[in-house]
Amino acid sequence: MTAIETPPPEAIIVGRSVRMRALFDFLGVIRNSDSTVLITGESGTGKEVTATMIHQHSRRRNRPFVPVSCSLFSETLIESELFGHERGAFTGAVKDRPGRFELAAGGTLFLDDMDDVPLGMQVKLLRVLQNRTIERLGGTHVVPINVRVIAGTKHDLKPMVAAGTFREDLFYRLNVVPITLPPLRQRRDDIPALARHFFERAARRSGGEVAAIPEAMWQALMRYAWPGNVRELENLCERIAQTCHCGTVGHGCLSFDLLAQDPGSATAARSDVVATAGEPLAGGLDGRLRALESTLILWALKVSQGNKSRAAELLQIKRSTLGDRIKRCRIEDIAYDGQLSEPSEPLQHAADEGDARS
Ligand SMILES: Nc1ncnc2c1ncn2[C@@H]1O[C@H](COP(=O)(O)OP(=O)(O)OP(=O)(O)O)[C@@H](O)[C@H]1O
Ligand SMILES: [Mg+2]
Numbered sequence: 001m002t003a004i005e006t007p008p009p010e011a012i013i014v015g016r017s018v019r020m021r022a023l024f025d026f027l028g029v030i031r032n033s034d035s036t037v038l039i040t041g042e043s044g045t046g047k048e049v050t051a052t053m054i055h056q057h058s059r060r061r062n063r064p065f066v067p068v069s070c071s072l073f074s075e076t077l078i079e080s081e082l083f084g085h086e087r088g089a090f091t092g093a094v095k096d097r098p099g100r101f102e103l104a105a106g107g108t109l110f111l112d113d114m115d116d117v118p119l120g121m122q123v124k125l126l127r128v129l130q131n132r133t134i135e136r137l138g139g140t141h142v143v144p145i146n147v148r149v150i151a152g153t154k155h156d157l158k159p160m161v162a163a164g165t166f167r168e169d170l171f172y173r174l175n176v177v178p179i180t181l182p183p184l185r186q187r188r189d190d191i192p193a194l195a196r197h198f199f200e201r202a203a204r205r206s207g208g209e210v211a212a213i214p215e216a217m218w219q220a221l222m223r224y225a226w227p228g229n230v231r232e233l234e235n236l237c238e239r240i241a242q243t244c245h246c247g248t249v250g251h252g253c254l255s256f257d258l259l260a261q262d263p264g265s266a267t268a269a270r271s272d273v274v275a276t277a278g279e280p281l282a283g284g285l286d287g288r289l290r291a292l293e294s295t296l297i298l299w300a301l302k303v304s305q306g307n308k309s310r311a312a313e314l315l316q317i318k319r320s321t322l323g324d325r326i327k328r329c330r331i332e333d334i335a336y337d338g339q340l341s342e343p344s345e346p347l348q349h350a351a352d353e354g355d356a357r358s
Contacts, residue, residue: 089138
């Protein structure tokens, strides 16, 4: 509840990609509206930071912004959490307690994880949104509410409506202003700006310098699939900033999984060519080919646990050629301490497999 008394820090959304620039334009258009917003995006794509920004640029900015994850509470607790309760409403209800709708009075209520709301609760929410009133659990009177609702969901609600697990009427009530946040792998152009932002923020906090990032590392960041989206990138940058004290990110700092990805990620890199159709190819053909080459070499070195002869065998090239390529891709200093997670199959078999993540 402390987040309610303390205003959230100013939301900063970094983005250079066409899709993020379109989002910024759209946020400008809806800034004076009070309509319900539905933000759909995978975990870590920035739903909460976007909701915070919408609130901070709205007429309600001087009133509370109240985020609540609907997946954190059991079916019975969520009702009391949202609508509040009166003393004696249930065992343990020792005093009156306002719910999040009341705490957000005049401001914005961010109902996150809508896809986890049970059907029974969906009916109650619909009624509240239609009537703009709530009744506390165990209460006897109706309380009018004045909140702008922003809902967040990790899963697209439309298929859930079709499957009967999400009420259609509630979906239309929420989906007045739809916003879809693309996963980071579909807007790789944002990665450099985001990484710089997170490194600079970490340096500001610690009073240190921003470490230099070598080309091999940028390539690794650009081609990784980022299943945890921006949050994963943020955590990685913070971890590197805290643990790397040599001025240049390299050596031990680079011994993380994403540097030694399996060739499936190379398939993901190829599929980007399609994903960014209509825009110039980020990195250009030569940059992409170099990145693909480093991916495959790093994969072979990971699988062979740094044994270059075995890595050369996997790649079906001579040991001396591998040495030249390692120098050309500037990956000679990278430490390989990753656990063996992939079967050590010759490249051809492994590279033929599709990438389920893309
Ligand atoms: N475009 C962005 N610019 C800067 N920081 C961002 C951006 N997107 C996300 N972040 C940061 O990444 C982290 C995750 O974002 P956020 O919590 O908004 O994601 P989410 O979609 O709500 O995730 P979840 O579904 O797991 O709750 C936060 O620390 C947030 O500040
Ligand atoms: Mg969230």
